[in-house]
Amino acid sequence: MNFLAMRMLVGDRLKYLSLVAGLAFAALLVTQQASIFCGYALRTGSWIHDERCCDLWVMDDQADFTEANKDILDTALDRVRGVSGVLWAVPMYKGYLKCRLPDGTALSARVIGVDDATLIGAPARMVEGRTDGLRRDRAVFINADQAGDGLLLKRANPPRPLRVGDSIAINDNEAIVAGAYRATPEFFWDPVFYTTFSRALAMAPSERRTTTYVLVKVRPGSSISEVAGRIGRIPGLKAVTGDQFAAMTMDYVLKKTGILVNFGITIGLGFLIGVLVSGQTLYTFMLDNMKHFATLKAMGAGNLAIIKMVGLQAAWVGGIGYGIGVGGAAFTGFVFSKIGVAFEMPWQIPVIGAVAILLCCVAAAIFSLVRVLRLDPAVVFKG
């Protein structure tokens, strides 16, 4: 019967291809959109994961994501340093400041100030210049990938990327580009300038609370979670690991922006279209073969055999369609990665895609089977 099922299925090439194409389209939409969603979601934590130097991030207890700009008092640094289990703690400033490029282009940039003495928190992957170049007078580092994009000197003739040696103004304070680094692409798009903590404070508007984060290294042998708990008992502060901070940021972005809803709608529509297209095609295929199923039933094929036939047909087109769809999604991911589109396909996405396609096929097969199983074999004599 498997042979009959397969020959009935692949014999009509057009319908077979329509079925496979419908399911492949559904699998492509579901896995590709989910992968892009996943890529963007994971990018929300890129900056945190690039800063691998510390065990804990200490911040205002109301801070809920990396761009929250809820600063803490500078006295917090000494209080954290006094907590049992802390090996070292350094301050970090992060804020959005007005910036003007050499050609006069004005923009808003993220200025990150790292500890003057140790430069802990400075970019790890320098592509031009050295990390200690940050100690030079008025020095800032730029992201090499943003130099020709967010930091493009559009008004220059001809336009050119910002480069090492250029002079820029941050909040009307002169700064010199002393190096360029490479970072993992981020969800947030504003250009980033790294400088020292004291220089960042000098550039930023005067405020009482000047420290955004305190980066903490836990003493060997101490429990990170216990140290975090002790820091968290200081009023107004909380301490989280990098992974927790990244998860907080992702959670905030997904909840506060339309990204989750939009991707959810796209993925849902992809699934729905897949169900409708493949369901309708499979249903039409079954209707077209109703006379043949009746003939098989008249000749002694029981309902179980018919269920197996339809199940095999649905599983076959589902498997092929899924393979093509996921393969297509992986290929588009490869192409997307070349042009900077976020694309991340962890193993869970193909599994979710498989479940979605399985549901498509099961739904389509059930709709079709209802008609086939109710089919009266006596119709074989109706011409």
Add this chain to the structure above:
Amino acid sequence: MTSTIQEYQSVIPHPPELAVHCRGVTKSYGAGAAKVTALRGIDLDVRTGELLMLVGPSGCGKTTLISCIAGILDQDEGRCSVFGHDFKLMPQREKTRLRGRTVGFVFQAFNLLPTLSAAENVAVPLLIHQIPRAKAIAKAREILDRVGLGARHGAMPSELSGGQQQRVAIARALVHDPKIIVCDEPTSALDHETGHQIMEMLRSVAMRSGRSLVIVTHDARIFEFADRIAQMDDGTVQRVVDSAEELNN
């Protein structure tokens, strides 16, 4: 399952010389004002090894009767046993299984699966009964040889003429060696000469080893092939005659 069949055999009294034994068979479709009575107390016997034709005007109940005989419709009342088995009394699964083994079908529109070759179409009843594919195809080619289509075993139905397709359908009805073959207008889609050839083939090839044939037909040109002809009208068997001449009197 065998014991179940034997149980039915013991329940239904069935003269051994008869393939089909119907008494008081009635069948209606619909209900209330829309109720249509197709069979009104049919009494009919089909002898073992006999070719019986069911003739009569459209709507007289011929197709309903062979559907009851073949076990694909249940009569409302009366008894219709085929080699001792009344399909109506059987559970659905057993009925399907027994029908598959006992009855062969030849349809007016051939009902060949368009995506299967001639040999594969013929092999379908064997495949339904779990016979391995290679063995089923070999047997199918053997039967196709018998109906003169051995050389066209790989042809698709669309590549065959109407007469050839009907020969494939006959081979399919024979391949699992059923005890009875029911044919619904087997020649109506064919020209006279081809229809004649098909009937000759049914007589020569199908009616071996005591197999019975029940043929529903409008085609008076093939009456000569019948051992007996049952004339039906308005859901009843009017008379059963031995020849076309007798039918015309």
